[in-house]
Amino acid sequence: MSSTLSELSEYTVQDLIEQIAFVLSYSVYSYADTIPYIGRHLAQLSRDQPELSSRIFCLQSRAGAASIILGEFSQTPGSCRQPRAIISTVQSLDYMRSTLSKNLAGMTSPLVFNVAAIDFDLEMNPQINYIPALEFARENNLGLVTSRFAxxxxxxxxxxxxxxxxxxxxxxxxGLILAKETRIYLDSGSVYTAYKSILxxxxxxxxxxxxxxxxxxxHKVNLAFGTNYAPFEYYGSPLVSKVLVVFGSVEYRVAREYIDSSDSVGLINVRVFRPFYEDELLTAIPSTAKRIDVLGQVSKAGEVSDNYFHSILYQDIIAAIYDSNRFSPLPRARDFKYLPCMKWTVSQLSQIVEEDHSPSRTVGDVHWCFTSSVASEDVSTSSSVSTLPTDIDPGTSLSNMGYEPLEPVTTMSSWNSAAQALCFKEAFNYQLKLRPDLAEHTYVVRVQENKRLTPKSYDRNIFHIEFDISGTSMNYEIGEALGIHGQNDPTEACDFLEFYGLKGNEIIELPSRDDTEVFxxxxxxxxxxxxxxxxxxPLKRFYRELADYATDEAEKRKLSILASAEGAVLFKHRSDVEMVTYVDILREFESARPPFQELIKMISPLKRREYSIASSQKVHPTSVHLLVVVVNWQDPWERTRFGHCTRYLSNLQPILMAGLGTGLAPFRAFVEHRAWQKQQGIAIGKVFLYLGSRHQREEYLYGDEFEAYENAGIITLLGKAFSRDQPHKVYIQDIMRNTLPEIVDAFIVENGSFYLCGPIWPVPxxxxxxxxxxxxHSKSMKAEKVPNTKKxxxxxxxxSRYVLEVY
Structure with missing residues (x-):
């Protein structure tokens, strides 16, 4: 292959990543608008070659990001196996999580993410942050790889x-340092040749x-390029007693410099974090290792000093060591937790690695602790660390090995203690708080209207809902979204509690999210x-943890298989086809009954859903409106299933709820805002509104309002396309074409802006x-040349005069 790898080009690392994504992918989606040098190369390609607009999408990072990708996938034949590529920062990735997490498993075309680990601290200083990417990969069963050097x-x-x-x-x-480095690389043609050869x-x-x-x-990449990459790469003497495990380029460079001056410490670089190859990790650790130190990045300051919280990297490393029988006695391990703003130096790393006697200690911004999952090197002289048994059964977990857990204890309590605290608040230092388990500011609001817009005989329940926000400090702008904390159905929740042998009025005490000494x-x-x-x-982790509680050996084995690589296909089928829930699993494996106070730690927390706002606060200063469609489907057992939050909202009467936006929602807000401006004596420009749906009788959403606005002179032109109300189908583009002269005047001559929101198929x-x-317009101006319309x-x-928000 060497003859095909001879031509070279100079790029920055970031530009190279974008170029490779373009060359090897069917289409590229760039969500990197917050960092100037990220997404720059793709934007330049798109400007220089307008014909690439169908392959390069430069998009905004905002709530609901990645919806366009789902729309594109739905229009692509399942036989198309050329990857789609995403260019983003970890900040942009956070915006995509809610959209992609629910849909990744069902995607028919391959998807590759290129994620620059850069965001900003509270003082807007840039920092290298890997946590969102690690969490996203772990939550969604993604593969994840990293690069140390350019x-x-x-x-x-x-x-x-x-x-x-x-x-x-x-x-x-x-994405902060490495992304800006410049190197000489293989040119695009050589990269594509190498890719096709491996393929x-x-x-x-x-x-x-x-x-x-x-x-x-x-392995094939190594053969093609003469490299020696491995999932876990060891550097140092094979006879060391200490091993340092790192993830990240800066961390590796500093650690490598430190290791070069030490004969007693080895270094493991984590290259492939997912899949997590436990056998490769164990092979990389020297058999002489007595201590393993993990540099584990965490995202919050409270997590750094919290002895009960462990970094993602540490959790996987320690689990692999425990599940093996390679070490006797087991080496001890330490979790060096640090924030993304940490500025690593060799002297600081040396100080914390060589500090050997304290089970919990902080140096600078780095904190570490020994946990009950590891043994001390000098157990004969340390009363605070217990010796681990050497004959641990592979199916045994820390929870049933007789060790005192380090995490705060969650307990079942009684109404007596709760009543005492309520009656004597000062004596018990008791406070009433709204959802203290949530980090964001949360309000309870009243529903003032909940109105179905489609007929009851119609199979889609689309409804309008209004919340009274008077008395709160809530403010919103047009185009924003409202986050709703939905609730599980009360009947189903009560049925589960009865199945689990609990009464709904029993009291449970949980440690506070912010202060573990407060319950x-x-x-x-x-x-x-x-x-x-x-x-x-359920995540795979749930099966693994539930197996520890199963008393029936057959159920224990089945749960263990589902949590292992051996059961990956079965797990995927259960998750994506059967769509089993946590409750389904608990009912299936009846012998596995964790105490309720332990079960709530094993089940994922409910997350808020965000919905586009369909009102303007200028018109409705004390309310916020949503337009919501109820999501429902049938599972393989013919049970009707519902979207968690849309069901919650559709069933609510005057109380709090949230819903997913539809295409008309933001435009209703725009029109309302223009109406308010006109009432204030402010001159407004023309308003053109084109709307489309299947049937006027069933889906003319907000039709009476829009017609009233048209009669009042707020809407200049109201174009309506009801595709199935006549023998030949009429779509929104057909109505637009009938009013082409008006579009020329408003859009071209008067420099108007055009917004398109909804499904992606009408975009072309x-x-x-x-x-x-x-x-x-060009012809009317008698232009000599035909304009380059695509450009x-x-x-x-x-x-921002042609804005697409499509899915």
Missing amino acids: EEVQHMSIFATLSALYRPTAHVYD EDLRTNSFKSPEEPSKVIL ESRTTLQVAMQNIDLFGK DVTQVLEDAVIM IIEQLKDD
């Missing part, structure tokens, strides 16, 4: 793209598990309805109408 980025980008053919994969890298080799492989392809692909009192019904996602999809046709408007449309997008 020289590796090209290879890891190719590796991630190939791995995405078998499971969604993320390539995460230092052809892969066609001869048949894989027995979802974890196998990444390991094979890494929060709630009823079991409150917890079942408001706090835990009982009817959501709507765009063509706007291109026709450009040509019509003009792209410029209008760059100027």
